Amino acid sequence: xxxxxxxxxxxxxxxxxxxxxxxxxxxxxxxxxxxxxxxxxxxxxxxxxxxxxxxxxxxxxxxxxxxxxxxxxxxxxxxxxxxxxxxxxxxxxxxxxxxxxxxxxxxxxxxxxxxxxxxxxxxxxxxxxxxxxxxxxxxxxxxxxxxxxxxxxxxxxxxxxxxxxxxxxxxxxxxxxxxxxxxxxxxxxxxxxxxxxxxxxxxxxxxxxxxxxxxxxxxxxxxxxxxxxxxxxxxxxxxxxxxxxxxxxxxxxxxxxxxxxxxxxxxxxxxxxxxxxxxxxxxxxxxxxxxxxxxxxxxxxxxxxxxxxxxxxxxxxxxxxxxxxxxxxxxxxxxxxxxxxxxxxxxxxxxxxxxxxxxxxxxxxxxxxxxxxxxxxxxxxxxxxxxxxxxxxxxxxxxxxxxxxxxxxxxxxxxxxxxxxxxxxxxxxxxxxxxxxxxxxxxxxxxxxxxxxxxxxxxxxxxxxxxxxxxxxxxxxxxxxxxxxxxxxxxxxxxxxxxxxxxxxxxxxxxxxx
Numbered sequence: 294x295x296x297x298x299x300x301x302x303x304x305x306x307x308x309x310x311x312x313x314x315x316x317x318x319x320x321x322x323x324x325x326x327x328x329x330x331x332x333x334x335x336x337x338x339x340x341x342x343x344x345x346x347x348x349x350x351x352x353x354x355x356x357x358x359x360x361x362x363x364x365x366x367x368x369x370x371x372x373x374x375x376x377x378x379x380x381x382x383x384x385x386x387x388x389x390x391x392x393x394x395x396x397x398x399x400x401x402x403x404x405x406x407x408x409x410x411x412x413x414x415x416x417x418x419x420x421x422x423x424x425x426x427x428x429x430x431x432x433x434x435x436x437x438x439x440x441x442x443x444x445x446x447x448x449x450x451x452x453x454x455x456x457x458x459x460x461x462x463x464x465x466x467x468x469x470x471x472x473x474x475x476x477x478x479x480x481x482x483x484x485x486x487x488x489x490x491x492x493x494x495x496x497x498x499x500x501x502x503x504x505x506x507x508x509x510x511x512x513x514x515x516x517x518x519x520x521x522x523x524x525x526x527x528x529x530x531x532x533x534x535x536x537x538x539x540x541x542x543x544x545x546x547x548x549x550x551x552x553x554x555x556x557x558x559x560x561x562x563x564x565x566x567x568x569x570x571x572x573x574x575x576x577x578x579x580x581x582x583x584x585x586x587x588x589x590x591x592x593x594x595x596x597x598x599x600x601x602x603x604x605x606x607x608x609x610x611x612x613x614x615x616x617x618x619x620x621x622x623x624x625x626x627x628x629x630x631x632x633x634x635x636x637x638x639x640x641x642x643x644x645x646x647x648x649x650x651x652x653x654x655x656x657x658x659x660x661x662x663x664x665x666x667x668x669x670x671x672x673x674x675x676x677x678x679x680x681x682x683x684x685x686x687x688x689x690x691x692x693x694x695x696x697x698x699x700x701x702x703x704x705x706x707x708x709x710x711x712x713x714x715x716x717x718x719x720x721x722x723x724x725x726x727x728x729x730x731x732x733x734x735x736x737x738x739x740x741x742x743x744x745x746x747x748x749x750x751x752x753x754x755x756x757x758x759x760x761x762x763x764x765x766x767x768x769x770x771x772x773x774x775x776x777x778x779x780x781x782x783x784x785x786x787x788x789x790x791x792x793x794x795x796x797x798x799x800x801x802x803x804x805x806x807x
Contacts, residue, residue: 300363300392307359307391315352319345363392370400398498401527438541442534443472445494447487450534459518459540460509478801479508479516481725481745485801486524490536493526500526506547506726519547551618564608572601599645606676613673614726614742617749624667624753625790628777631664631704632657635696638675646692649683656695662776664704665791670750671774677743678708678770685768686712703756703773710769715762723760724748747772753793755780 322344330337369384386397433440433453439460442451449472452464460476467475478486482504493500502524508516521541528535575598583594616622639655646653675694682692689711696706715723727741747770751758755775762768783791 300395303391304360308356311352311356311359315348318348322348359391363389363396367396367399370396401499438539440540441472441476441538443536443538444533445535447472447490449475451537456540459542473801477510478522479510480504480799480801481506482722483724483799484721485799486522486538487801489524490526494528494535497526498528502526506543518542518544520544564604568601568604568608572598572605575601595644596648599648602641602645603680606673606680609673610677610742610746613670613746613750617746622670622749622753622794624670624750624793626665626667626754626780626793627790628663628781629666629668631661631666631696631706631774634666634668634671635675635694635706638672638679639694641672642676642679646679646683651683651686651690651692653679654691654693656693658697661696661698661704662778664774665777665780666754666774667750667793671754674747674750674772675706675708677747678772681743681770682708682710682712682768686710688712689767699773701773702779703775705771705773707769707771709767711767714764714766715760715768716764717762720760720762724758755793 319341323341326337326340326344330340366384366386366389370386384400386393386400389396433451434455436453437455439456439458440451440453441449441456444450448469449467450469452462452467457464462475473487480486486502486504489500489502504522504524507520507522509518509520510516520543523539523541525537526535575594579594579598583591586594613622635655635657639653643653679692679694686692691711693709694706695709696704699705724744724747726745748758751772751774756773758770758772760768760770780791
């Protein structure tokens with residue numbers, strides 16, 4: 294067993310350290326006592342023997358304590374599992390320095406066995422002839438939250454009364470049937486419940502995961518309710534229920550958030566006309582009086598123009614996110630020269646980068662194929678990624694945009710900065726709506742919508758977007774686009790483009806079930 298091997302290795306190392314320490318201590322005692330009792334050999338030997346005995350006794354005690362502590366914790370776990378109804382505190386296996394993985398895994402098995410024993414006293418009506426027609430455990434019906442239990446094949450093994458009411462089903466109609474058929478879920482993160490569960494089954498003994506802003510949908514994909522979802526996985530559970538799920542309804546709260554976005558989008562829409570007029574006047578002033586301005590006033594003019602560009606991008610983000618949420622953002626993919634799009638985008642962004650003391654370097658591989666892209670929406674993707682690079686590049690003055698044809702035949706583009714980087718703990722949630730790292734949200738402004746929109750737009754293009762980062766060294770956001778030749782067959786006769794819809798929700802059951 295891998296955990297047993299780790300335990301043996303760590304214990305052997307600890308024992309070796311204690312033994313080496315005791316040997317060094319006894320040698321040190323001999324050298325010290327030799328100086329002190331140089332003229333009395335008998336007293337020297339006697340003192341050294343007594344002192345060495347004390348050191349060896351202490352070392353033996355520490356070795357025994359180190360090797361016994363995991364077993365003692367496991368014994369406490371067994372006792373607690375058998376008497377948890379009387380109260381008390383569960384042993385903290387996470388505090389073990391040696392054998393933590395092995396004892397934690399064994400403790401989970403002990404708790405599962407104890408839970409199975411308890412549930413066997415509360416479950417009624419199960420027969421060997423029809424094992425899936427089990428009545429909902431009474432203990433789950435006492436829980437006010439919707440609770441589901443599924444087996445390793447993702448079939449429903451348990452559902453409480455609150456869950457039946459929440460998804461409007463009868464327990465006898467869904468028990469023993471696929472969970473994904475009974476509950477249709479959509480997620481904002483790429484790691485849906487199904488994908489997470491497959492990873493846990495392949496690589497772990499247990500695990501817990503929380504998803505926020507999950508939707509349950511009807512047959513047409515329309516959102517019915519919104520909630521937070523918690524899943525607890527325990528492999529090879531003897532009860533047959535491998536994963537338990539709990540739902541925390543947030544329908545009203547998230548509905549208000551969606552309504553707020555719609556309201557903000559409506560308000561922001563009214564900014565477009567005065568913003569367009571302001572940009573026009575700035576361009577006229579720059580053309581007419583720009584050459585006659587001194588360097589200071591020229592700098593002011595550039596800052597006004599950069600601010601107008603930033604505000605325009607903000608307005609565009611808000612309006613497009615509202616369209617994504619309502620499934621109304623439609624893209625028209627046409628054959629485009631990707632090099633031309635990138636060069637145009639960099640020219641537009643150069644002023645904003647320069648105002649912040651940054652310089653954009655562009656690296657384009659030779660012989661790139663034409664891509665299937667909606668110029669306006671993909672320009673917004675580049676704009677958002679570069680804007681983030683400007684914000685988070687810290688003292689670094691360089692941003693690199695590079696594009697190549699990758700091994701999968703996709704045109705891959707990366708936007709790299711050399712700034713503060715991103716903590717690994719927040720990376721999985723970066724592309725969720727409104728998400729911002731708690732470490733940087735105070736120092737750096739933003740809405741938490743840019744990356745969410747990038748993901749929706751790139752996904753509608755048939756590509757992927759991801760990030761690699763290391764704190765203190767910077768980040769690189771990369772995305773892929775399809776060569777036009779790969780999707781040209783989708784273009785209808787007589788049309789000048791391929792119509793695609795952008796949406797920010799990923800269906801849970803995205804993998805084909807055999």
